[in-house]
Amino acid sequence: MRRQAAGCALLALLSGCADLSDQEAEALYQRRFAHYKAGEMTALYDVMEPVAGAPTAPPLAQAARTSIAGDALSAARAYAQRNSSTAFLVWQGGQLQDQTYFMGTLRSTLLNALSLAKPLAVLAIGRAMALGTIASLDQKVGDFISEWRGTAKGAMTIDNLLHMQSGLQAQDFSMDPASVTNRAYLSPFHDRVLIQDYPLTDPPGTRFAYSNAAADLVAIIIERASGRRYAQFLSEELLRPLQAMGGTLWLDRPGGTAHAGCCIQLPAETWLRLGILVLQDGVWNGRTLVDPAFMRQMTTPVSDNRDAGMMGIYLGTRFTPRRGFTGPGQPGPQVLHGEPYLAPDLVLFDGNADQVLYIVPSAGLVALRMGNPPPKQPEWDNSVIPNLLLRGLAR
Numbered sequence: 001m002r003r004q005a006a007g008c009a010l011l012a013l014l015s016g017c018a019d020l021s022d023q024e025a026e027a028l029y030q031r032r033f034a035h036y037k038a039g040e041m042t043a044l045y046d047v048m049e050p051v052a053g054a055p056t057a058p059p060l061a062q063a064a065r066t067s068i069a070g071d072a073l074s075a076a077r078a079y080a081q082r083n084s085s086t087a088f089l090v091w092q093g094g095q096l097q098d099q100t101y102f103m104g105t106l107r108s109t110l111l112n113a114l115s116l117a118k119p120l121a122v123l124a125i126g127r128a129m130a131l132g133t134i135a136s137l138d139q140k141v142g143d144f145i146s147e148w149r150g151t152a153k154g155a156m157t158i159d160n161l162l163h164m165q166s167g168l169q170a171q172d173f174s175m176d177p178a179s180v181t182n183r184a185y186l187s188p189f190h191d192r193v194l195i196q197d198y199p200l201t202d203p204p205g206t207r208f209a210y211s212n213a214a215a216d217l218v219a220i221i222i223e224r225a226s227g228r229r230y231a232q233f234l235s236e237e238l239l240r241p242l243q244a245m246g247g248t249l250w251l252d253r254p255g256g257t258a259h260a261g262c263c264i265q266l267p268a269e270t271w272l273r274l275g276i277l278v279l280q281d282g283v284w285n286g287r288t289l290v291d292p293a294f295m296r297q298m299t300t301p302v303s304d305n306r307d308a309g310m311m312g313i314y315l316g317t318r319f320t321p322r323r324g325f326t327g328p329g330q331p332g333p334q335v336l337h338g339e340p341y342l343a344p345d346l347v348l349f350d351g352n353a354d355q356v357l358y359i360v361p362s363a364g365l366v367a368l369r370m371g372n373p374p375p376k377q378p379e380w381d382n383s384v385i386p387n388l389l390l391r392g393l394a395r
Contacts, residue, residue, distance in 0.1 A: 025189055032044055036182070044250075044263075045250050049258065051264065052240070053239050053240070053244055054240045059107070061095050067095075069391075070392075071392070073090065076388040076392075084371050084375065086372065087100070087368065088367075102371070113265065114351040114355050115352050116351040117264045119274075119298075119312040120260075122310045124222050124238065127290055129294060131226075134225050142154040144220070145224070161217060163308075163310055164302070164310075168201070169213070170210060171332075173332075184216070189252065194213055194220070208304045210326040215312070216262075219259065239270065242274070247265045261311075272368050275358075275359050278295065279360075305328060308327070316345070316386075321337055322334040322335065336380065346358060346386060354369065354371075355369070365393065
């Protein structure tokens with residue numbers, strides 16, 4: 001039997017949906033899983049879709065004289081370099097203070113953002129709300145994923161989803177090819193797995209549970225709400241207005257569904273522009289792209305995880321020596337903070353392998369580190385770069 005993705009006829013704006021048999025789809029999944037199990041992550045990105053940037057993407061204004069003390073800026077740059085970074089960018093006071101690339105990376109080089117894709121998905125929802133294609137954070141996800149209407153999943157709101165309180169099974173790590181977590185990540189029909197097979201373990205809105213699955217649902221919602229491909233929506237509604245360079249995003253199959261929770265590839269400067277958009281409460285060059293009220297909701301913590309705002313966004317309000325992505329007291333990687341952030345209003349986009357975008361509204365500061373996983377020793381410390389820059393700015 002031949003199988004088509006749900007909504008294929010509406011959204012086949014590129015090459016159309018791939019027509020895979022069950023046997024072909026399973027074989028492709030098993031190949032991807034073998035690469036995943038072997039740690040060959042780049043082999044997973046076997047289908048990529050272009051995300052067009054702005055027709056012209058002029059460089060950001062460069063400061064003639066840095067507003068941050070030179071030794072502090074140099075120390076932060078050196079810390080990034082010692083930790084296998086490919087890009088280190090700092091913007092403050094309306095100007096670019098530093099733009100340094102390592103290991104052959106250029107301004108236009110596409111870098112794998114890993115889970116930085118999650119805050120981008122949040123901004124996409126905010127933009128859709130500004131356009132009126134999504135009514136509010138209280139709107140039911142089932143208004144877009146009609147398959148859930150009349151089920152327990154039908155109670156889930158957009159806010160539940162974005163604040164990682166979807167009720168869906170939490171992220172886990174399994175080497176079992178039958179795991180629904182792995183199939184939701186690697187299947188060429190991962191959209192069907194997310195909608196039909198991914199389990200609900202808690203009532204929506206009751207418990208924080210980090211989940212790639214929840215983030216990947218955003219692409220399906222955006223496509224059904226807007227009638228546009230996720231890549232097209234990101235391009236037309238965010239990257240082009242920001243005069244940002246584009247890149248590519250990961251699809252489950254040719255012409256299929258995008259992954260919104262992971263692995264979009266964009267130049268580092270594009271991420272910096274997104275950080276500046278957040279710093280400016282959703283306004284760019286006098287145009288409101290995302291409502292400031294939504295921007296405040298992005299950084300509103302959930303009741304059972306005071307360190308987290310919406311998906312992939314973390315807060316520096318309180319000192320947390322070790323913050324886990326999966327929530328307080330939960331298993332998984334723990335990010336070191338050697339000291340409190342010097343600015344309690346600091347927020348950060350934080351992804352795997354320490355892809356970090358720091359945003360400090362009170363200091364007009366945005367800083368970005370992207371790159372390979374840092375060495376295990378000495379351990380990466382999330383507080384070093386922003387605190388060096390803040391101390392240098394104070395001087």
